[in-house]
Amino acid sequence: MVNQVILVGRINSEPIKKDNYAIVTVAISRNYKNVNGKYETDLIDVMVRGQIASTTTEYCRKGDIIGIKGMVQSEYFNENRVMRIIAERVTFLSSKKDD
Numbered sequence: 001m002v003n004q005v006i007l008v009g010r011i012n013s014e015p016i017k018k019d020n021y022a023i024v025t026v027a028i029s030r031n032y033k034n035v036n037g038k039y040e041t042d043l044i045d046v047m048v049r050g051q052i053a054s055t056t057t058e059y060c061r062k063g064d065i066i067g068i069k070g071m072v073q074s075e076y077f078n079e080n081r082v083m084r085i086i087a088e089r090v091t092f093l094s095s096k097k098d099d
Contacts, residue, residue, distance in 0.1 A: 003071040003072055004069070004070075004071060005068075005069070005070050005071060005072055005085055006067070006068070006069050007026055007028060007044065007046070007067070007068045007070075007085070008028070008065070008066070008067045008068075008093070009026040009027050009028035009029075009044070009065070009066070010026065010027045010063055010064065010065050010066075011024060011025065011026060011027075011060055011061065011062050011063065011064050011065075011066060012025040012026065012027040012043055012062065013025050013062055014061065014062050015048075015056055015057045015060055016057075017053065017054075017057040020049065020050065020053065021047055021048060021049045021050075021053050022047075022048045022053035022054075022056055022057045023045055023046070023047060023048075024045070024046045024048055024056060024060070024066075024068075024087075024090075025043055025044070025045050025046075026043070026044050026046055026066065026068065027041050027042070027043055028041065028042050028044060029041050029042075030042065044085060045084060045085070046068055046070065046084075046085045046086075046087050047084055047085065047086050047087065048087040048090060049086070049087075052087065052089070052090055055090075056090050059092065060090075060092065061095070063095075064092065064093075064094065064095045065093040065094045065095075066090055066091060066092055066093055067090070067091035067093055068085070068087050068089070068090055068091075069087070069088050069089040069091075070085050070086050070087040070088045070089070071085070071086050071088065072084070072085060072086075073085075073086050
């Protein structure tokens with residue numbers, strides 16, 4: 001089996017830099033409307049490690065569109081399973097000021 005995820009969306013808040021990783025929240029709109037006729041948006045936290053984390057926090061800002069290739073990882077936290085996305089590659093697609 002292959003564990004691979006590809007996401008394209010806007011950065012929802014400024015990336016948060018930790019020791020050797022960063023957390024980026026990506027907003028991804030669904031391609032269908034809900035029962036109220038509105039498009040819903042999913043907010044997905046992505047962990048970025050190493051040099052990619054430094055580059056992402058330095059150049060990416062809220063509103064920028066990025067592409068992420070990564071994998072899904074699960075772990076147990078207080079007897080609950082938590083799913084997260086671990087980025088292997090981040091592509092900068094456009095900045096907010098370009099729109």
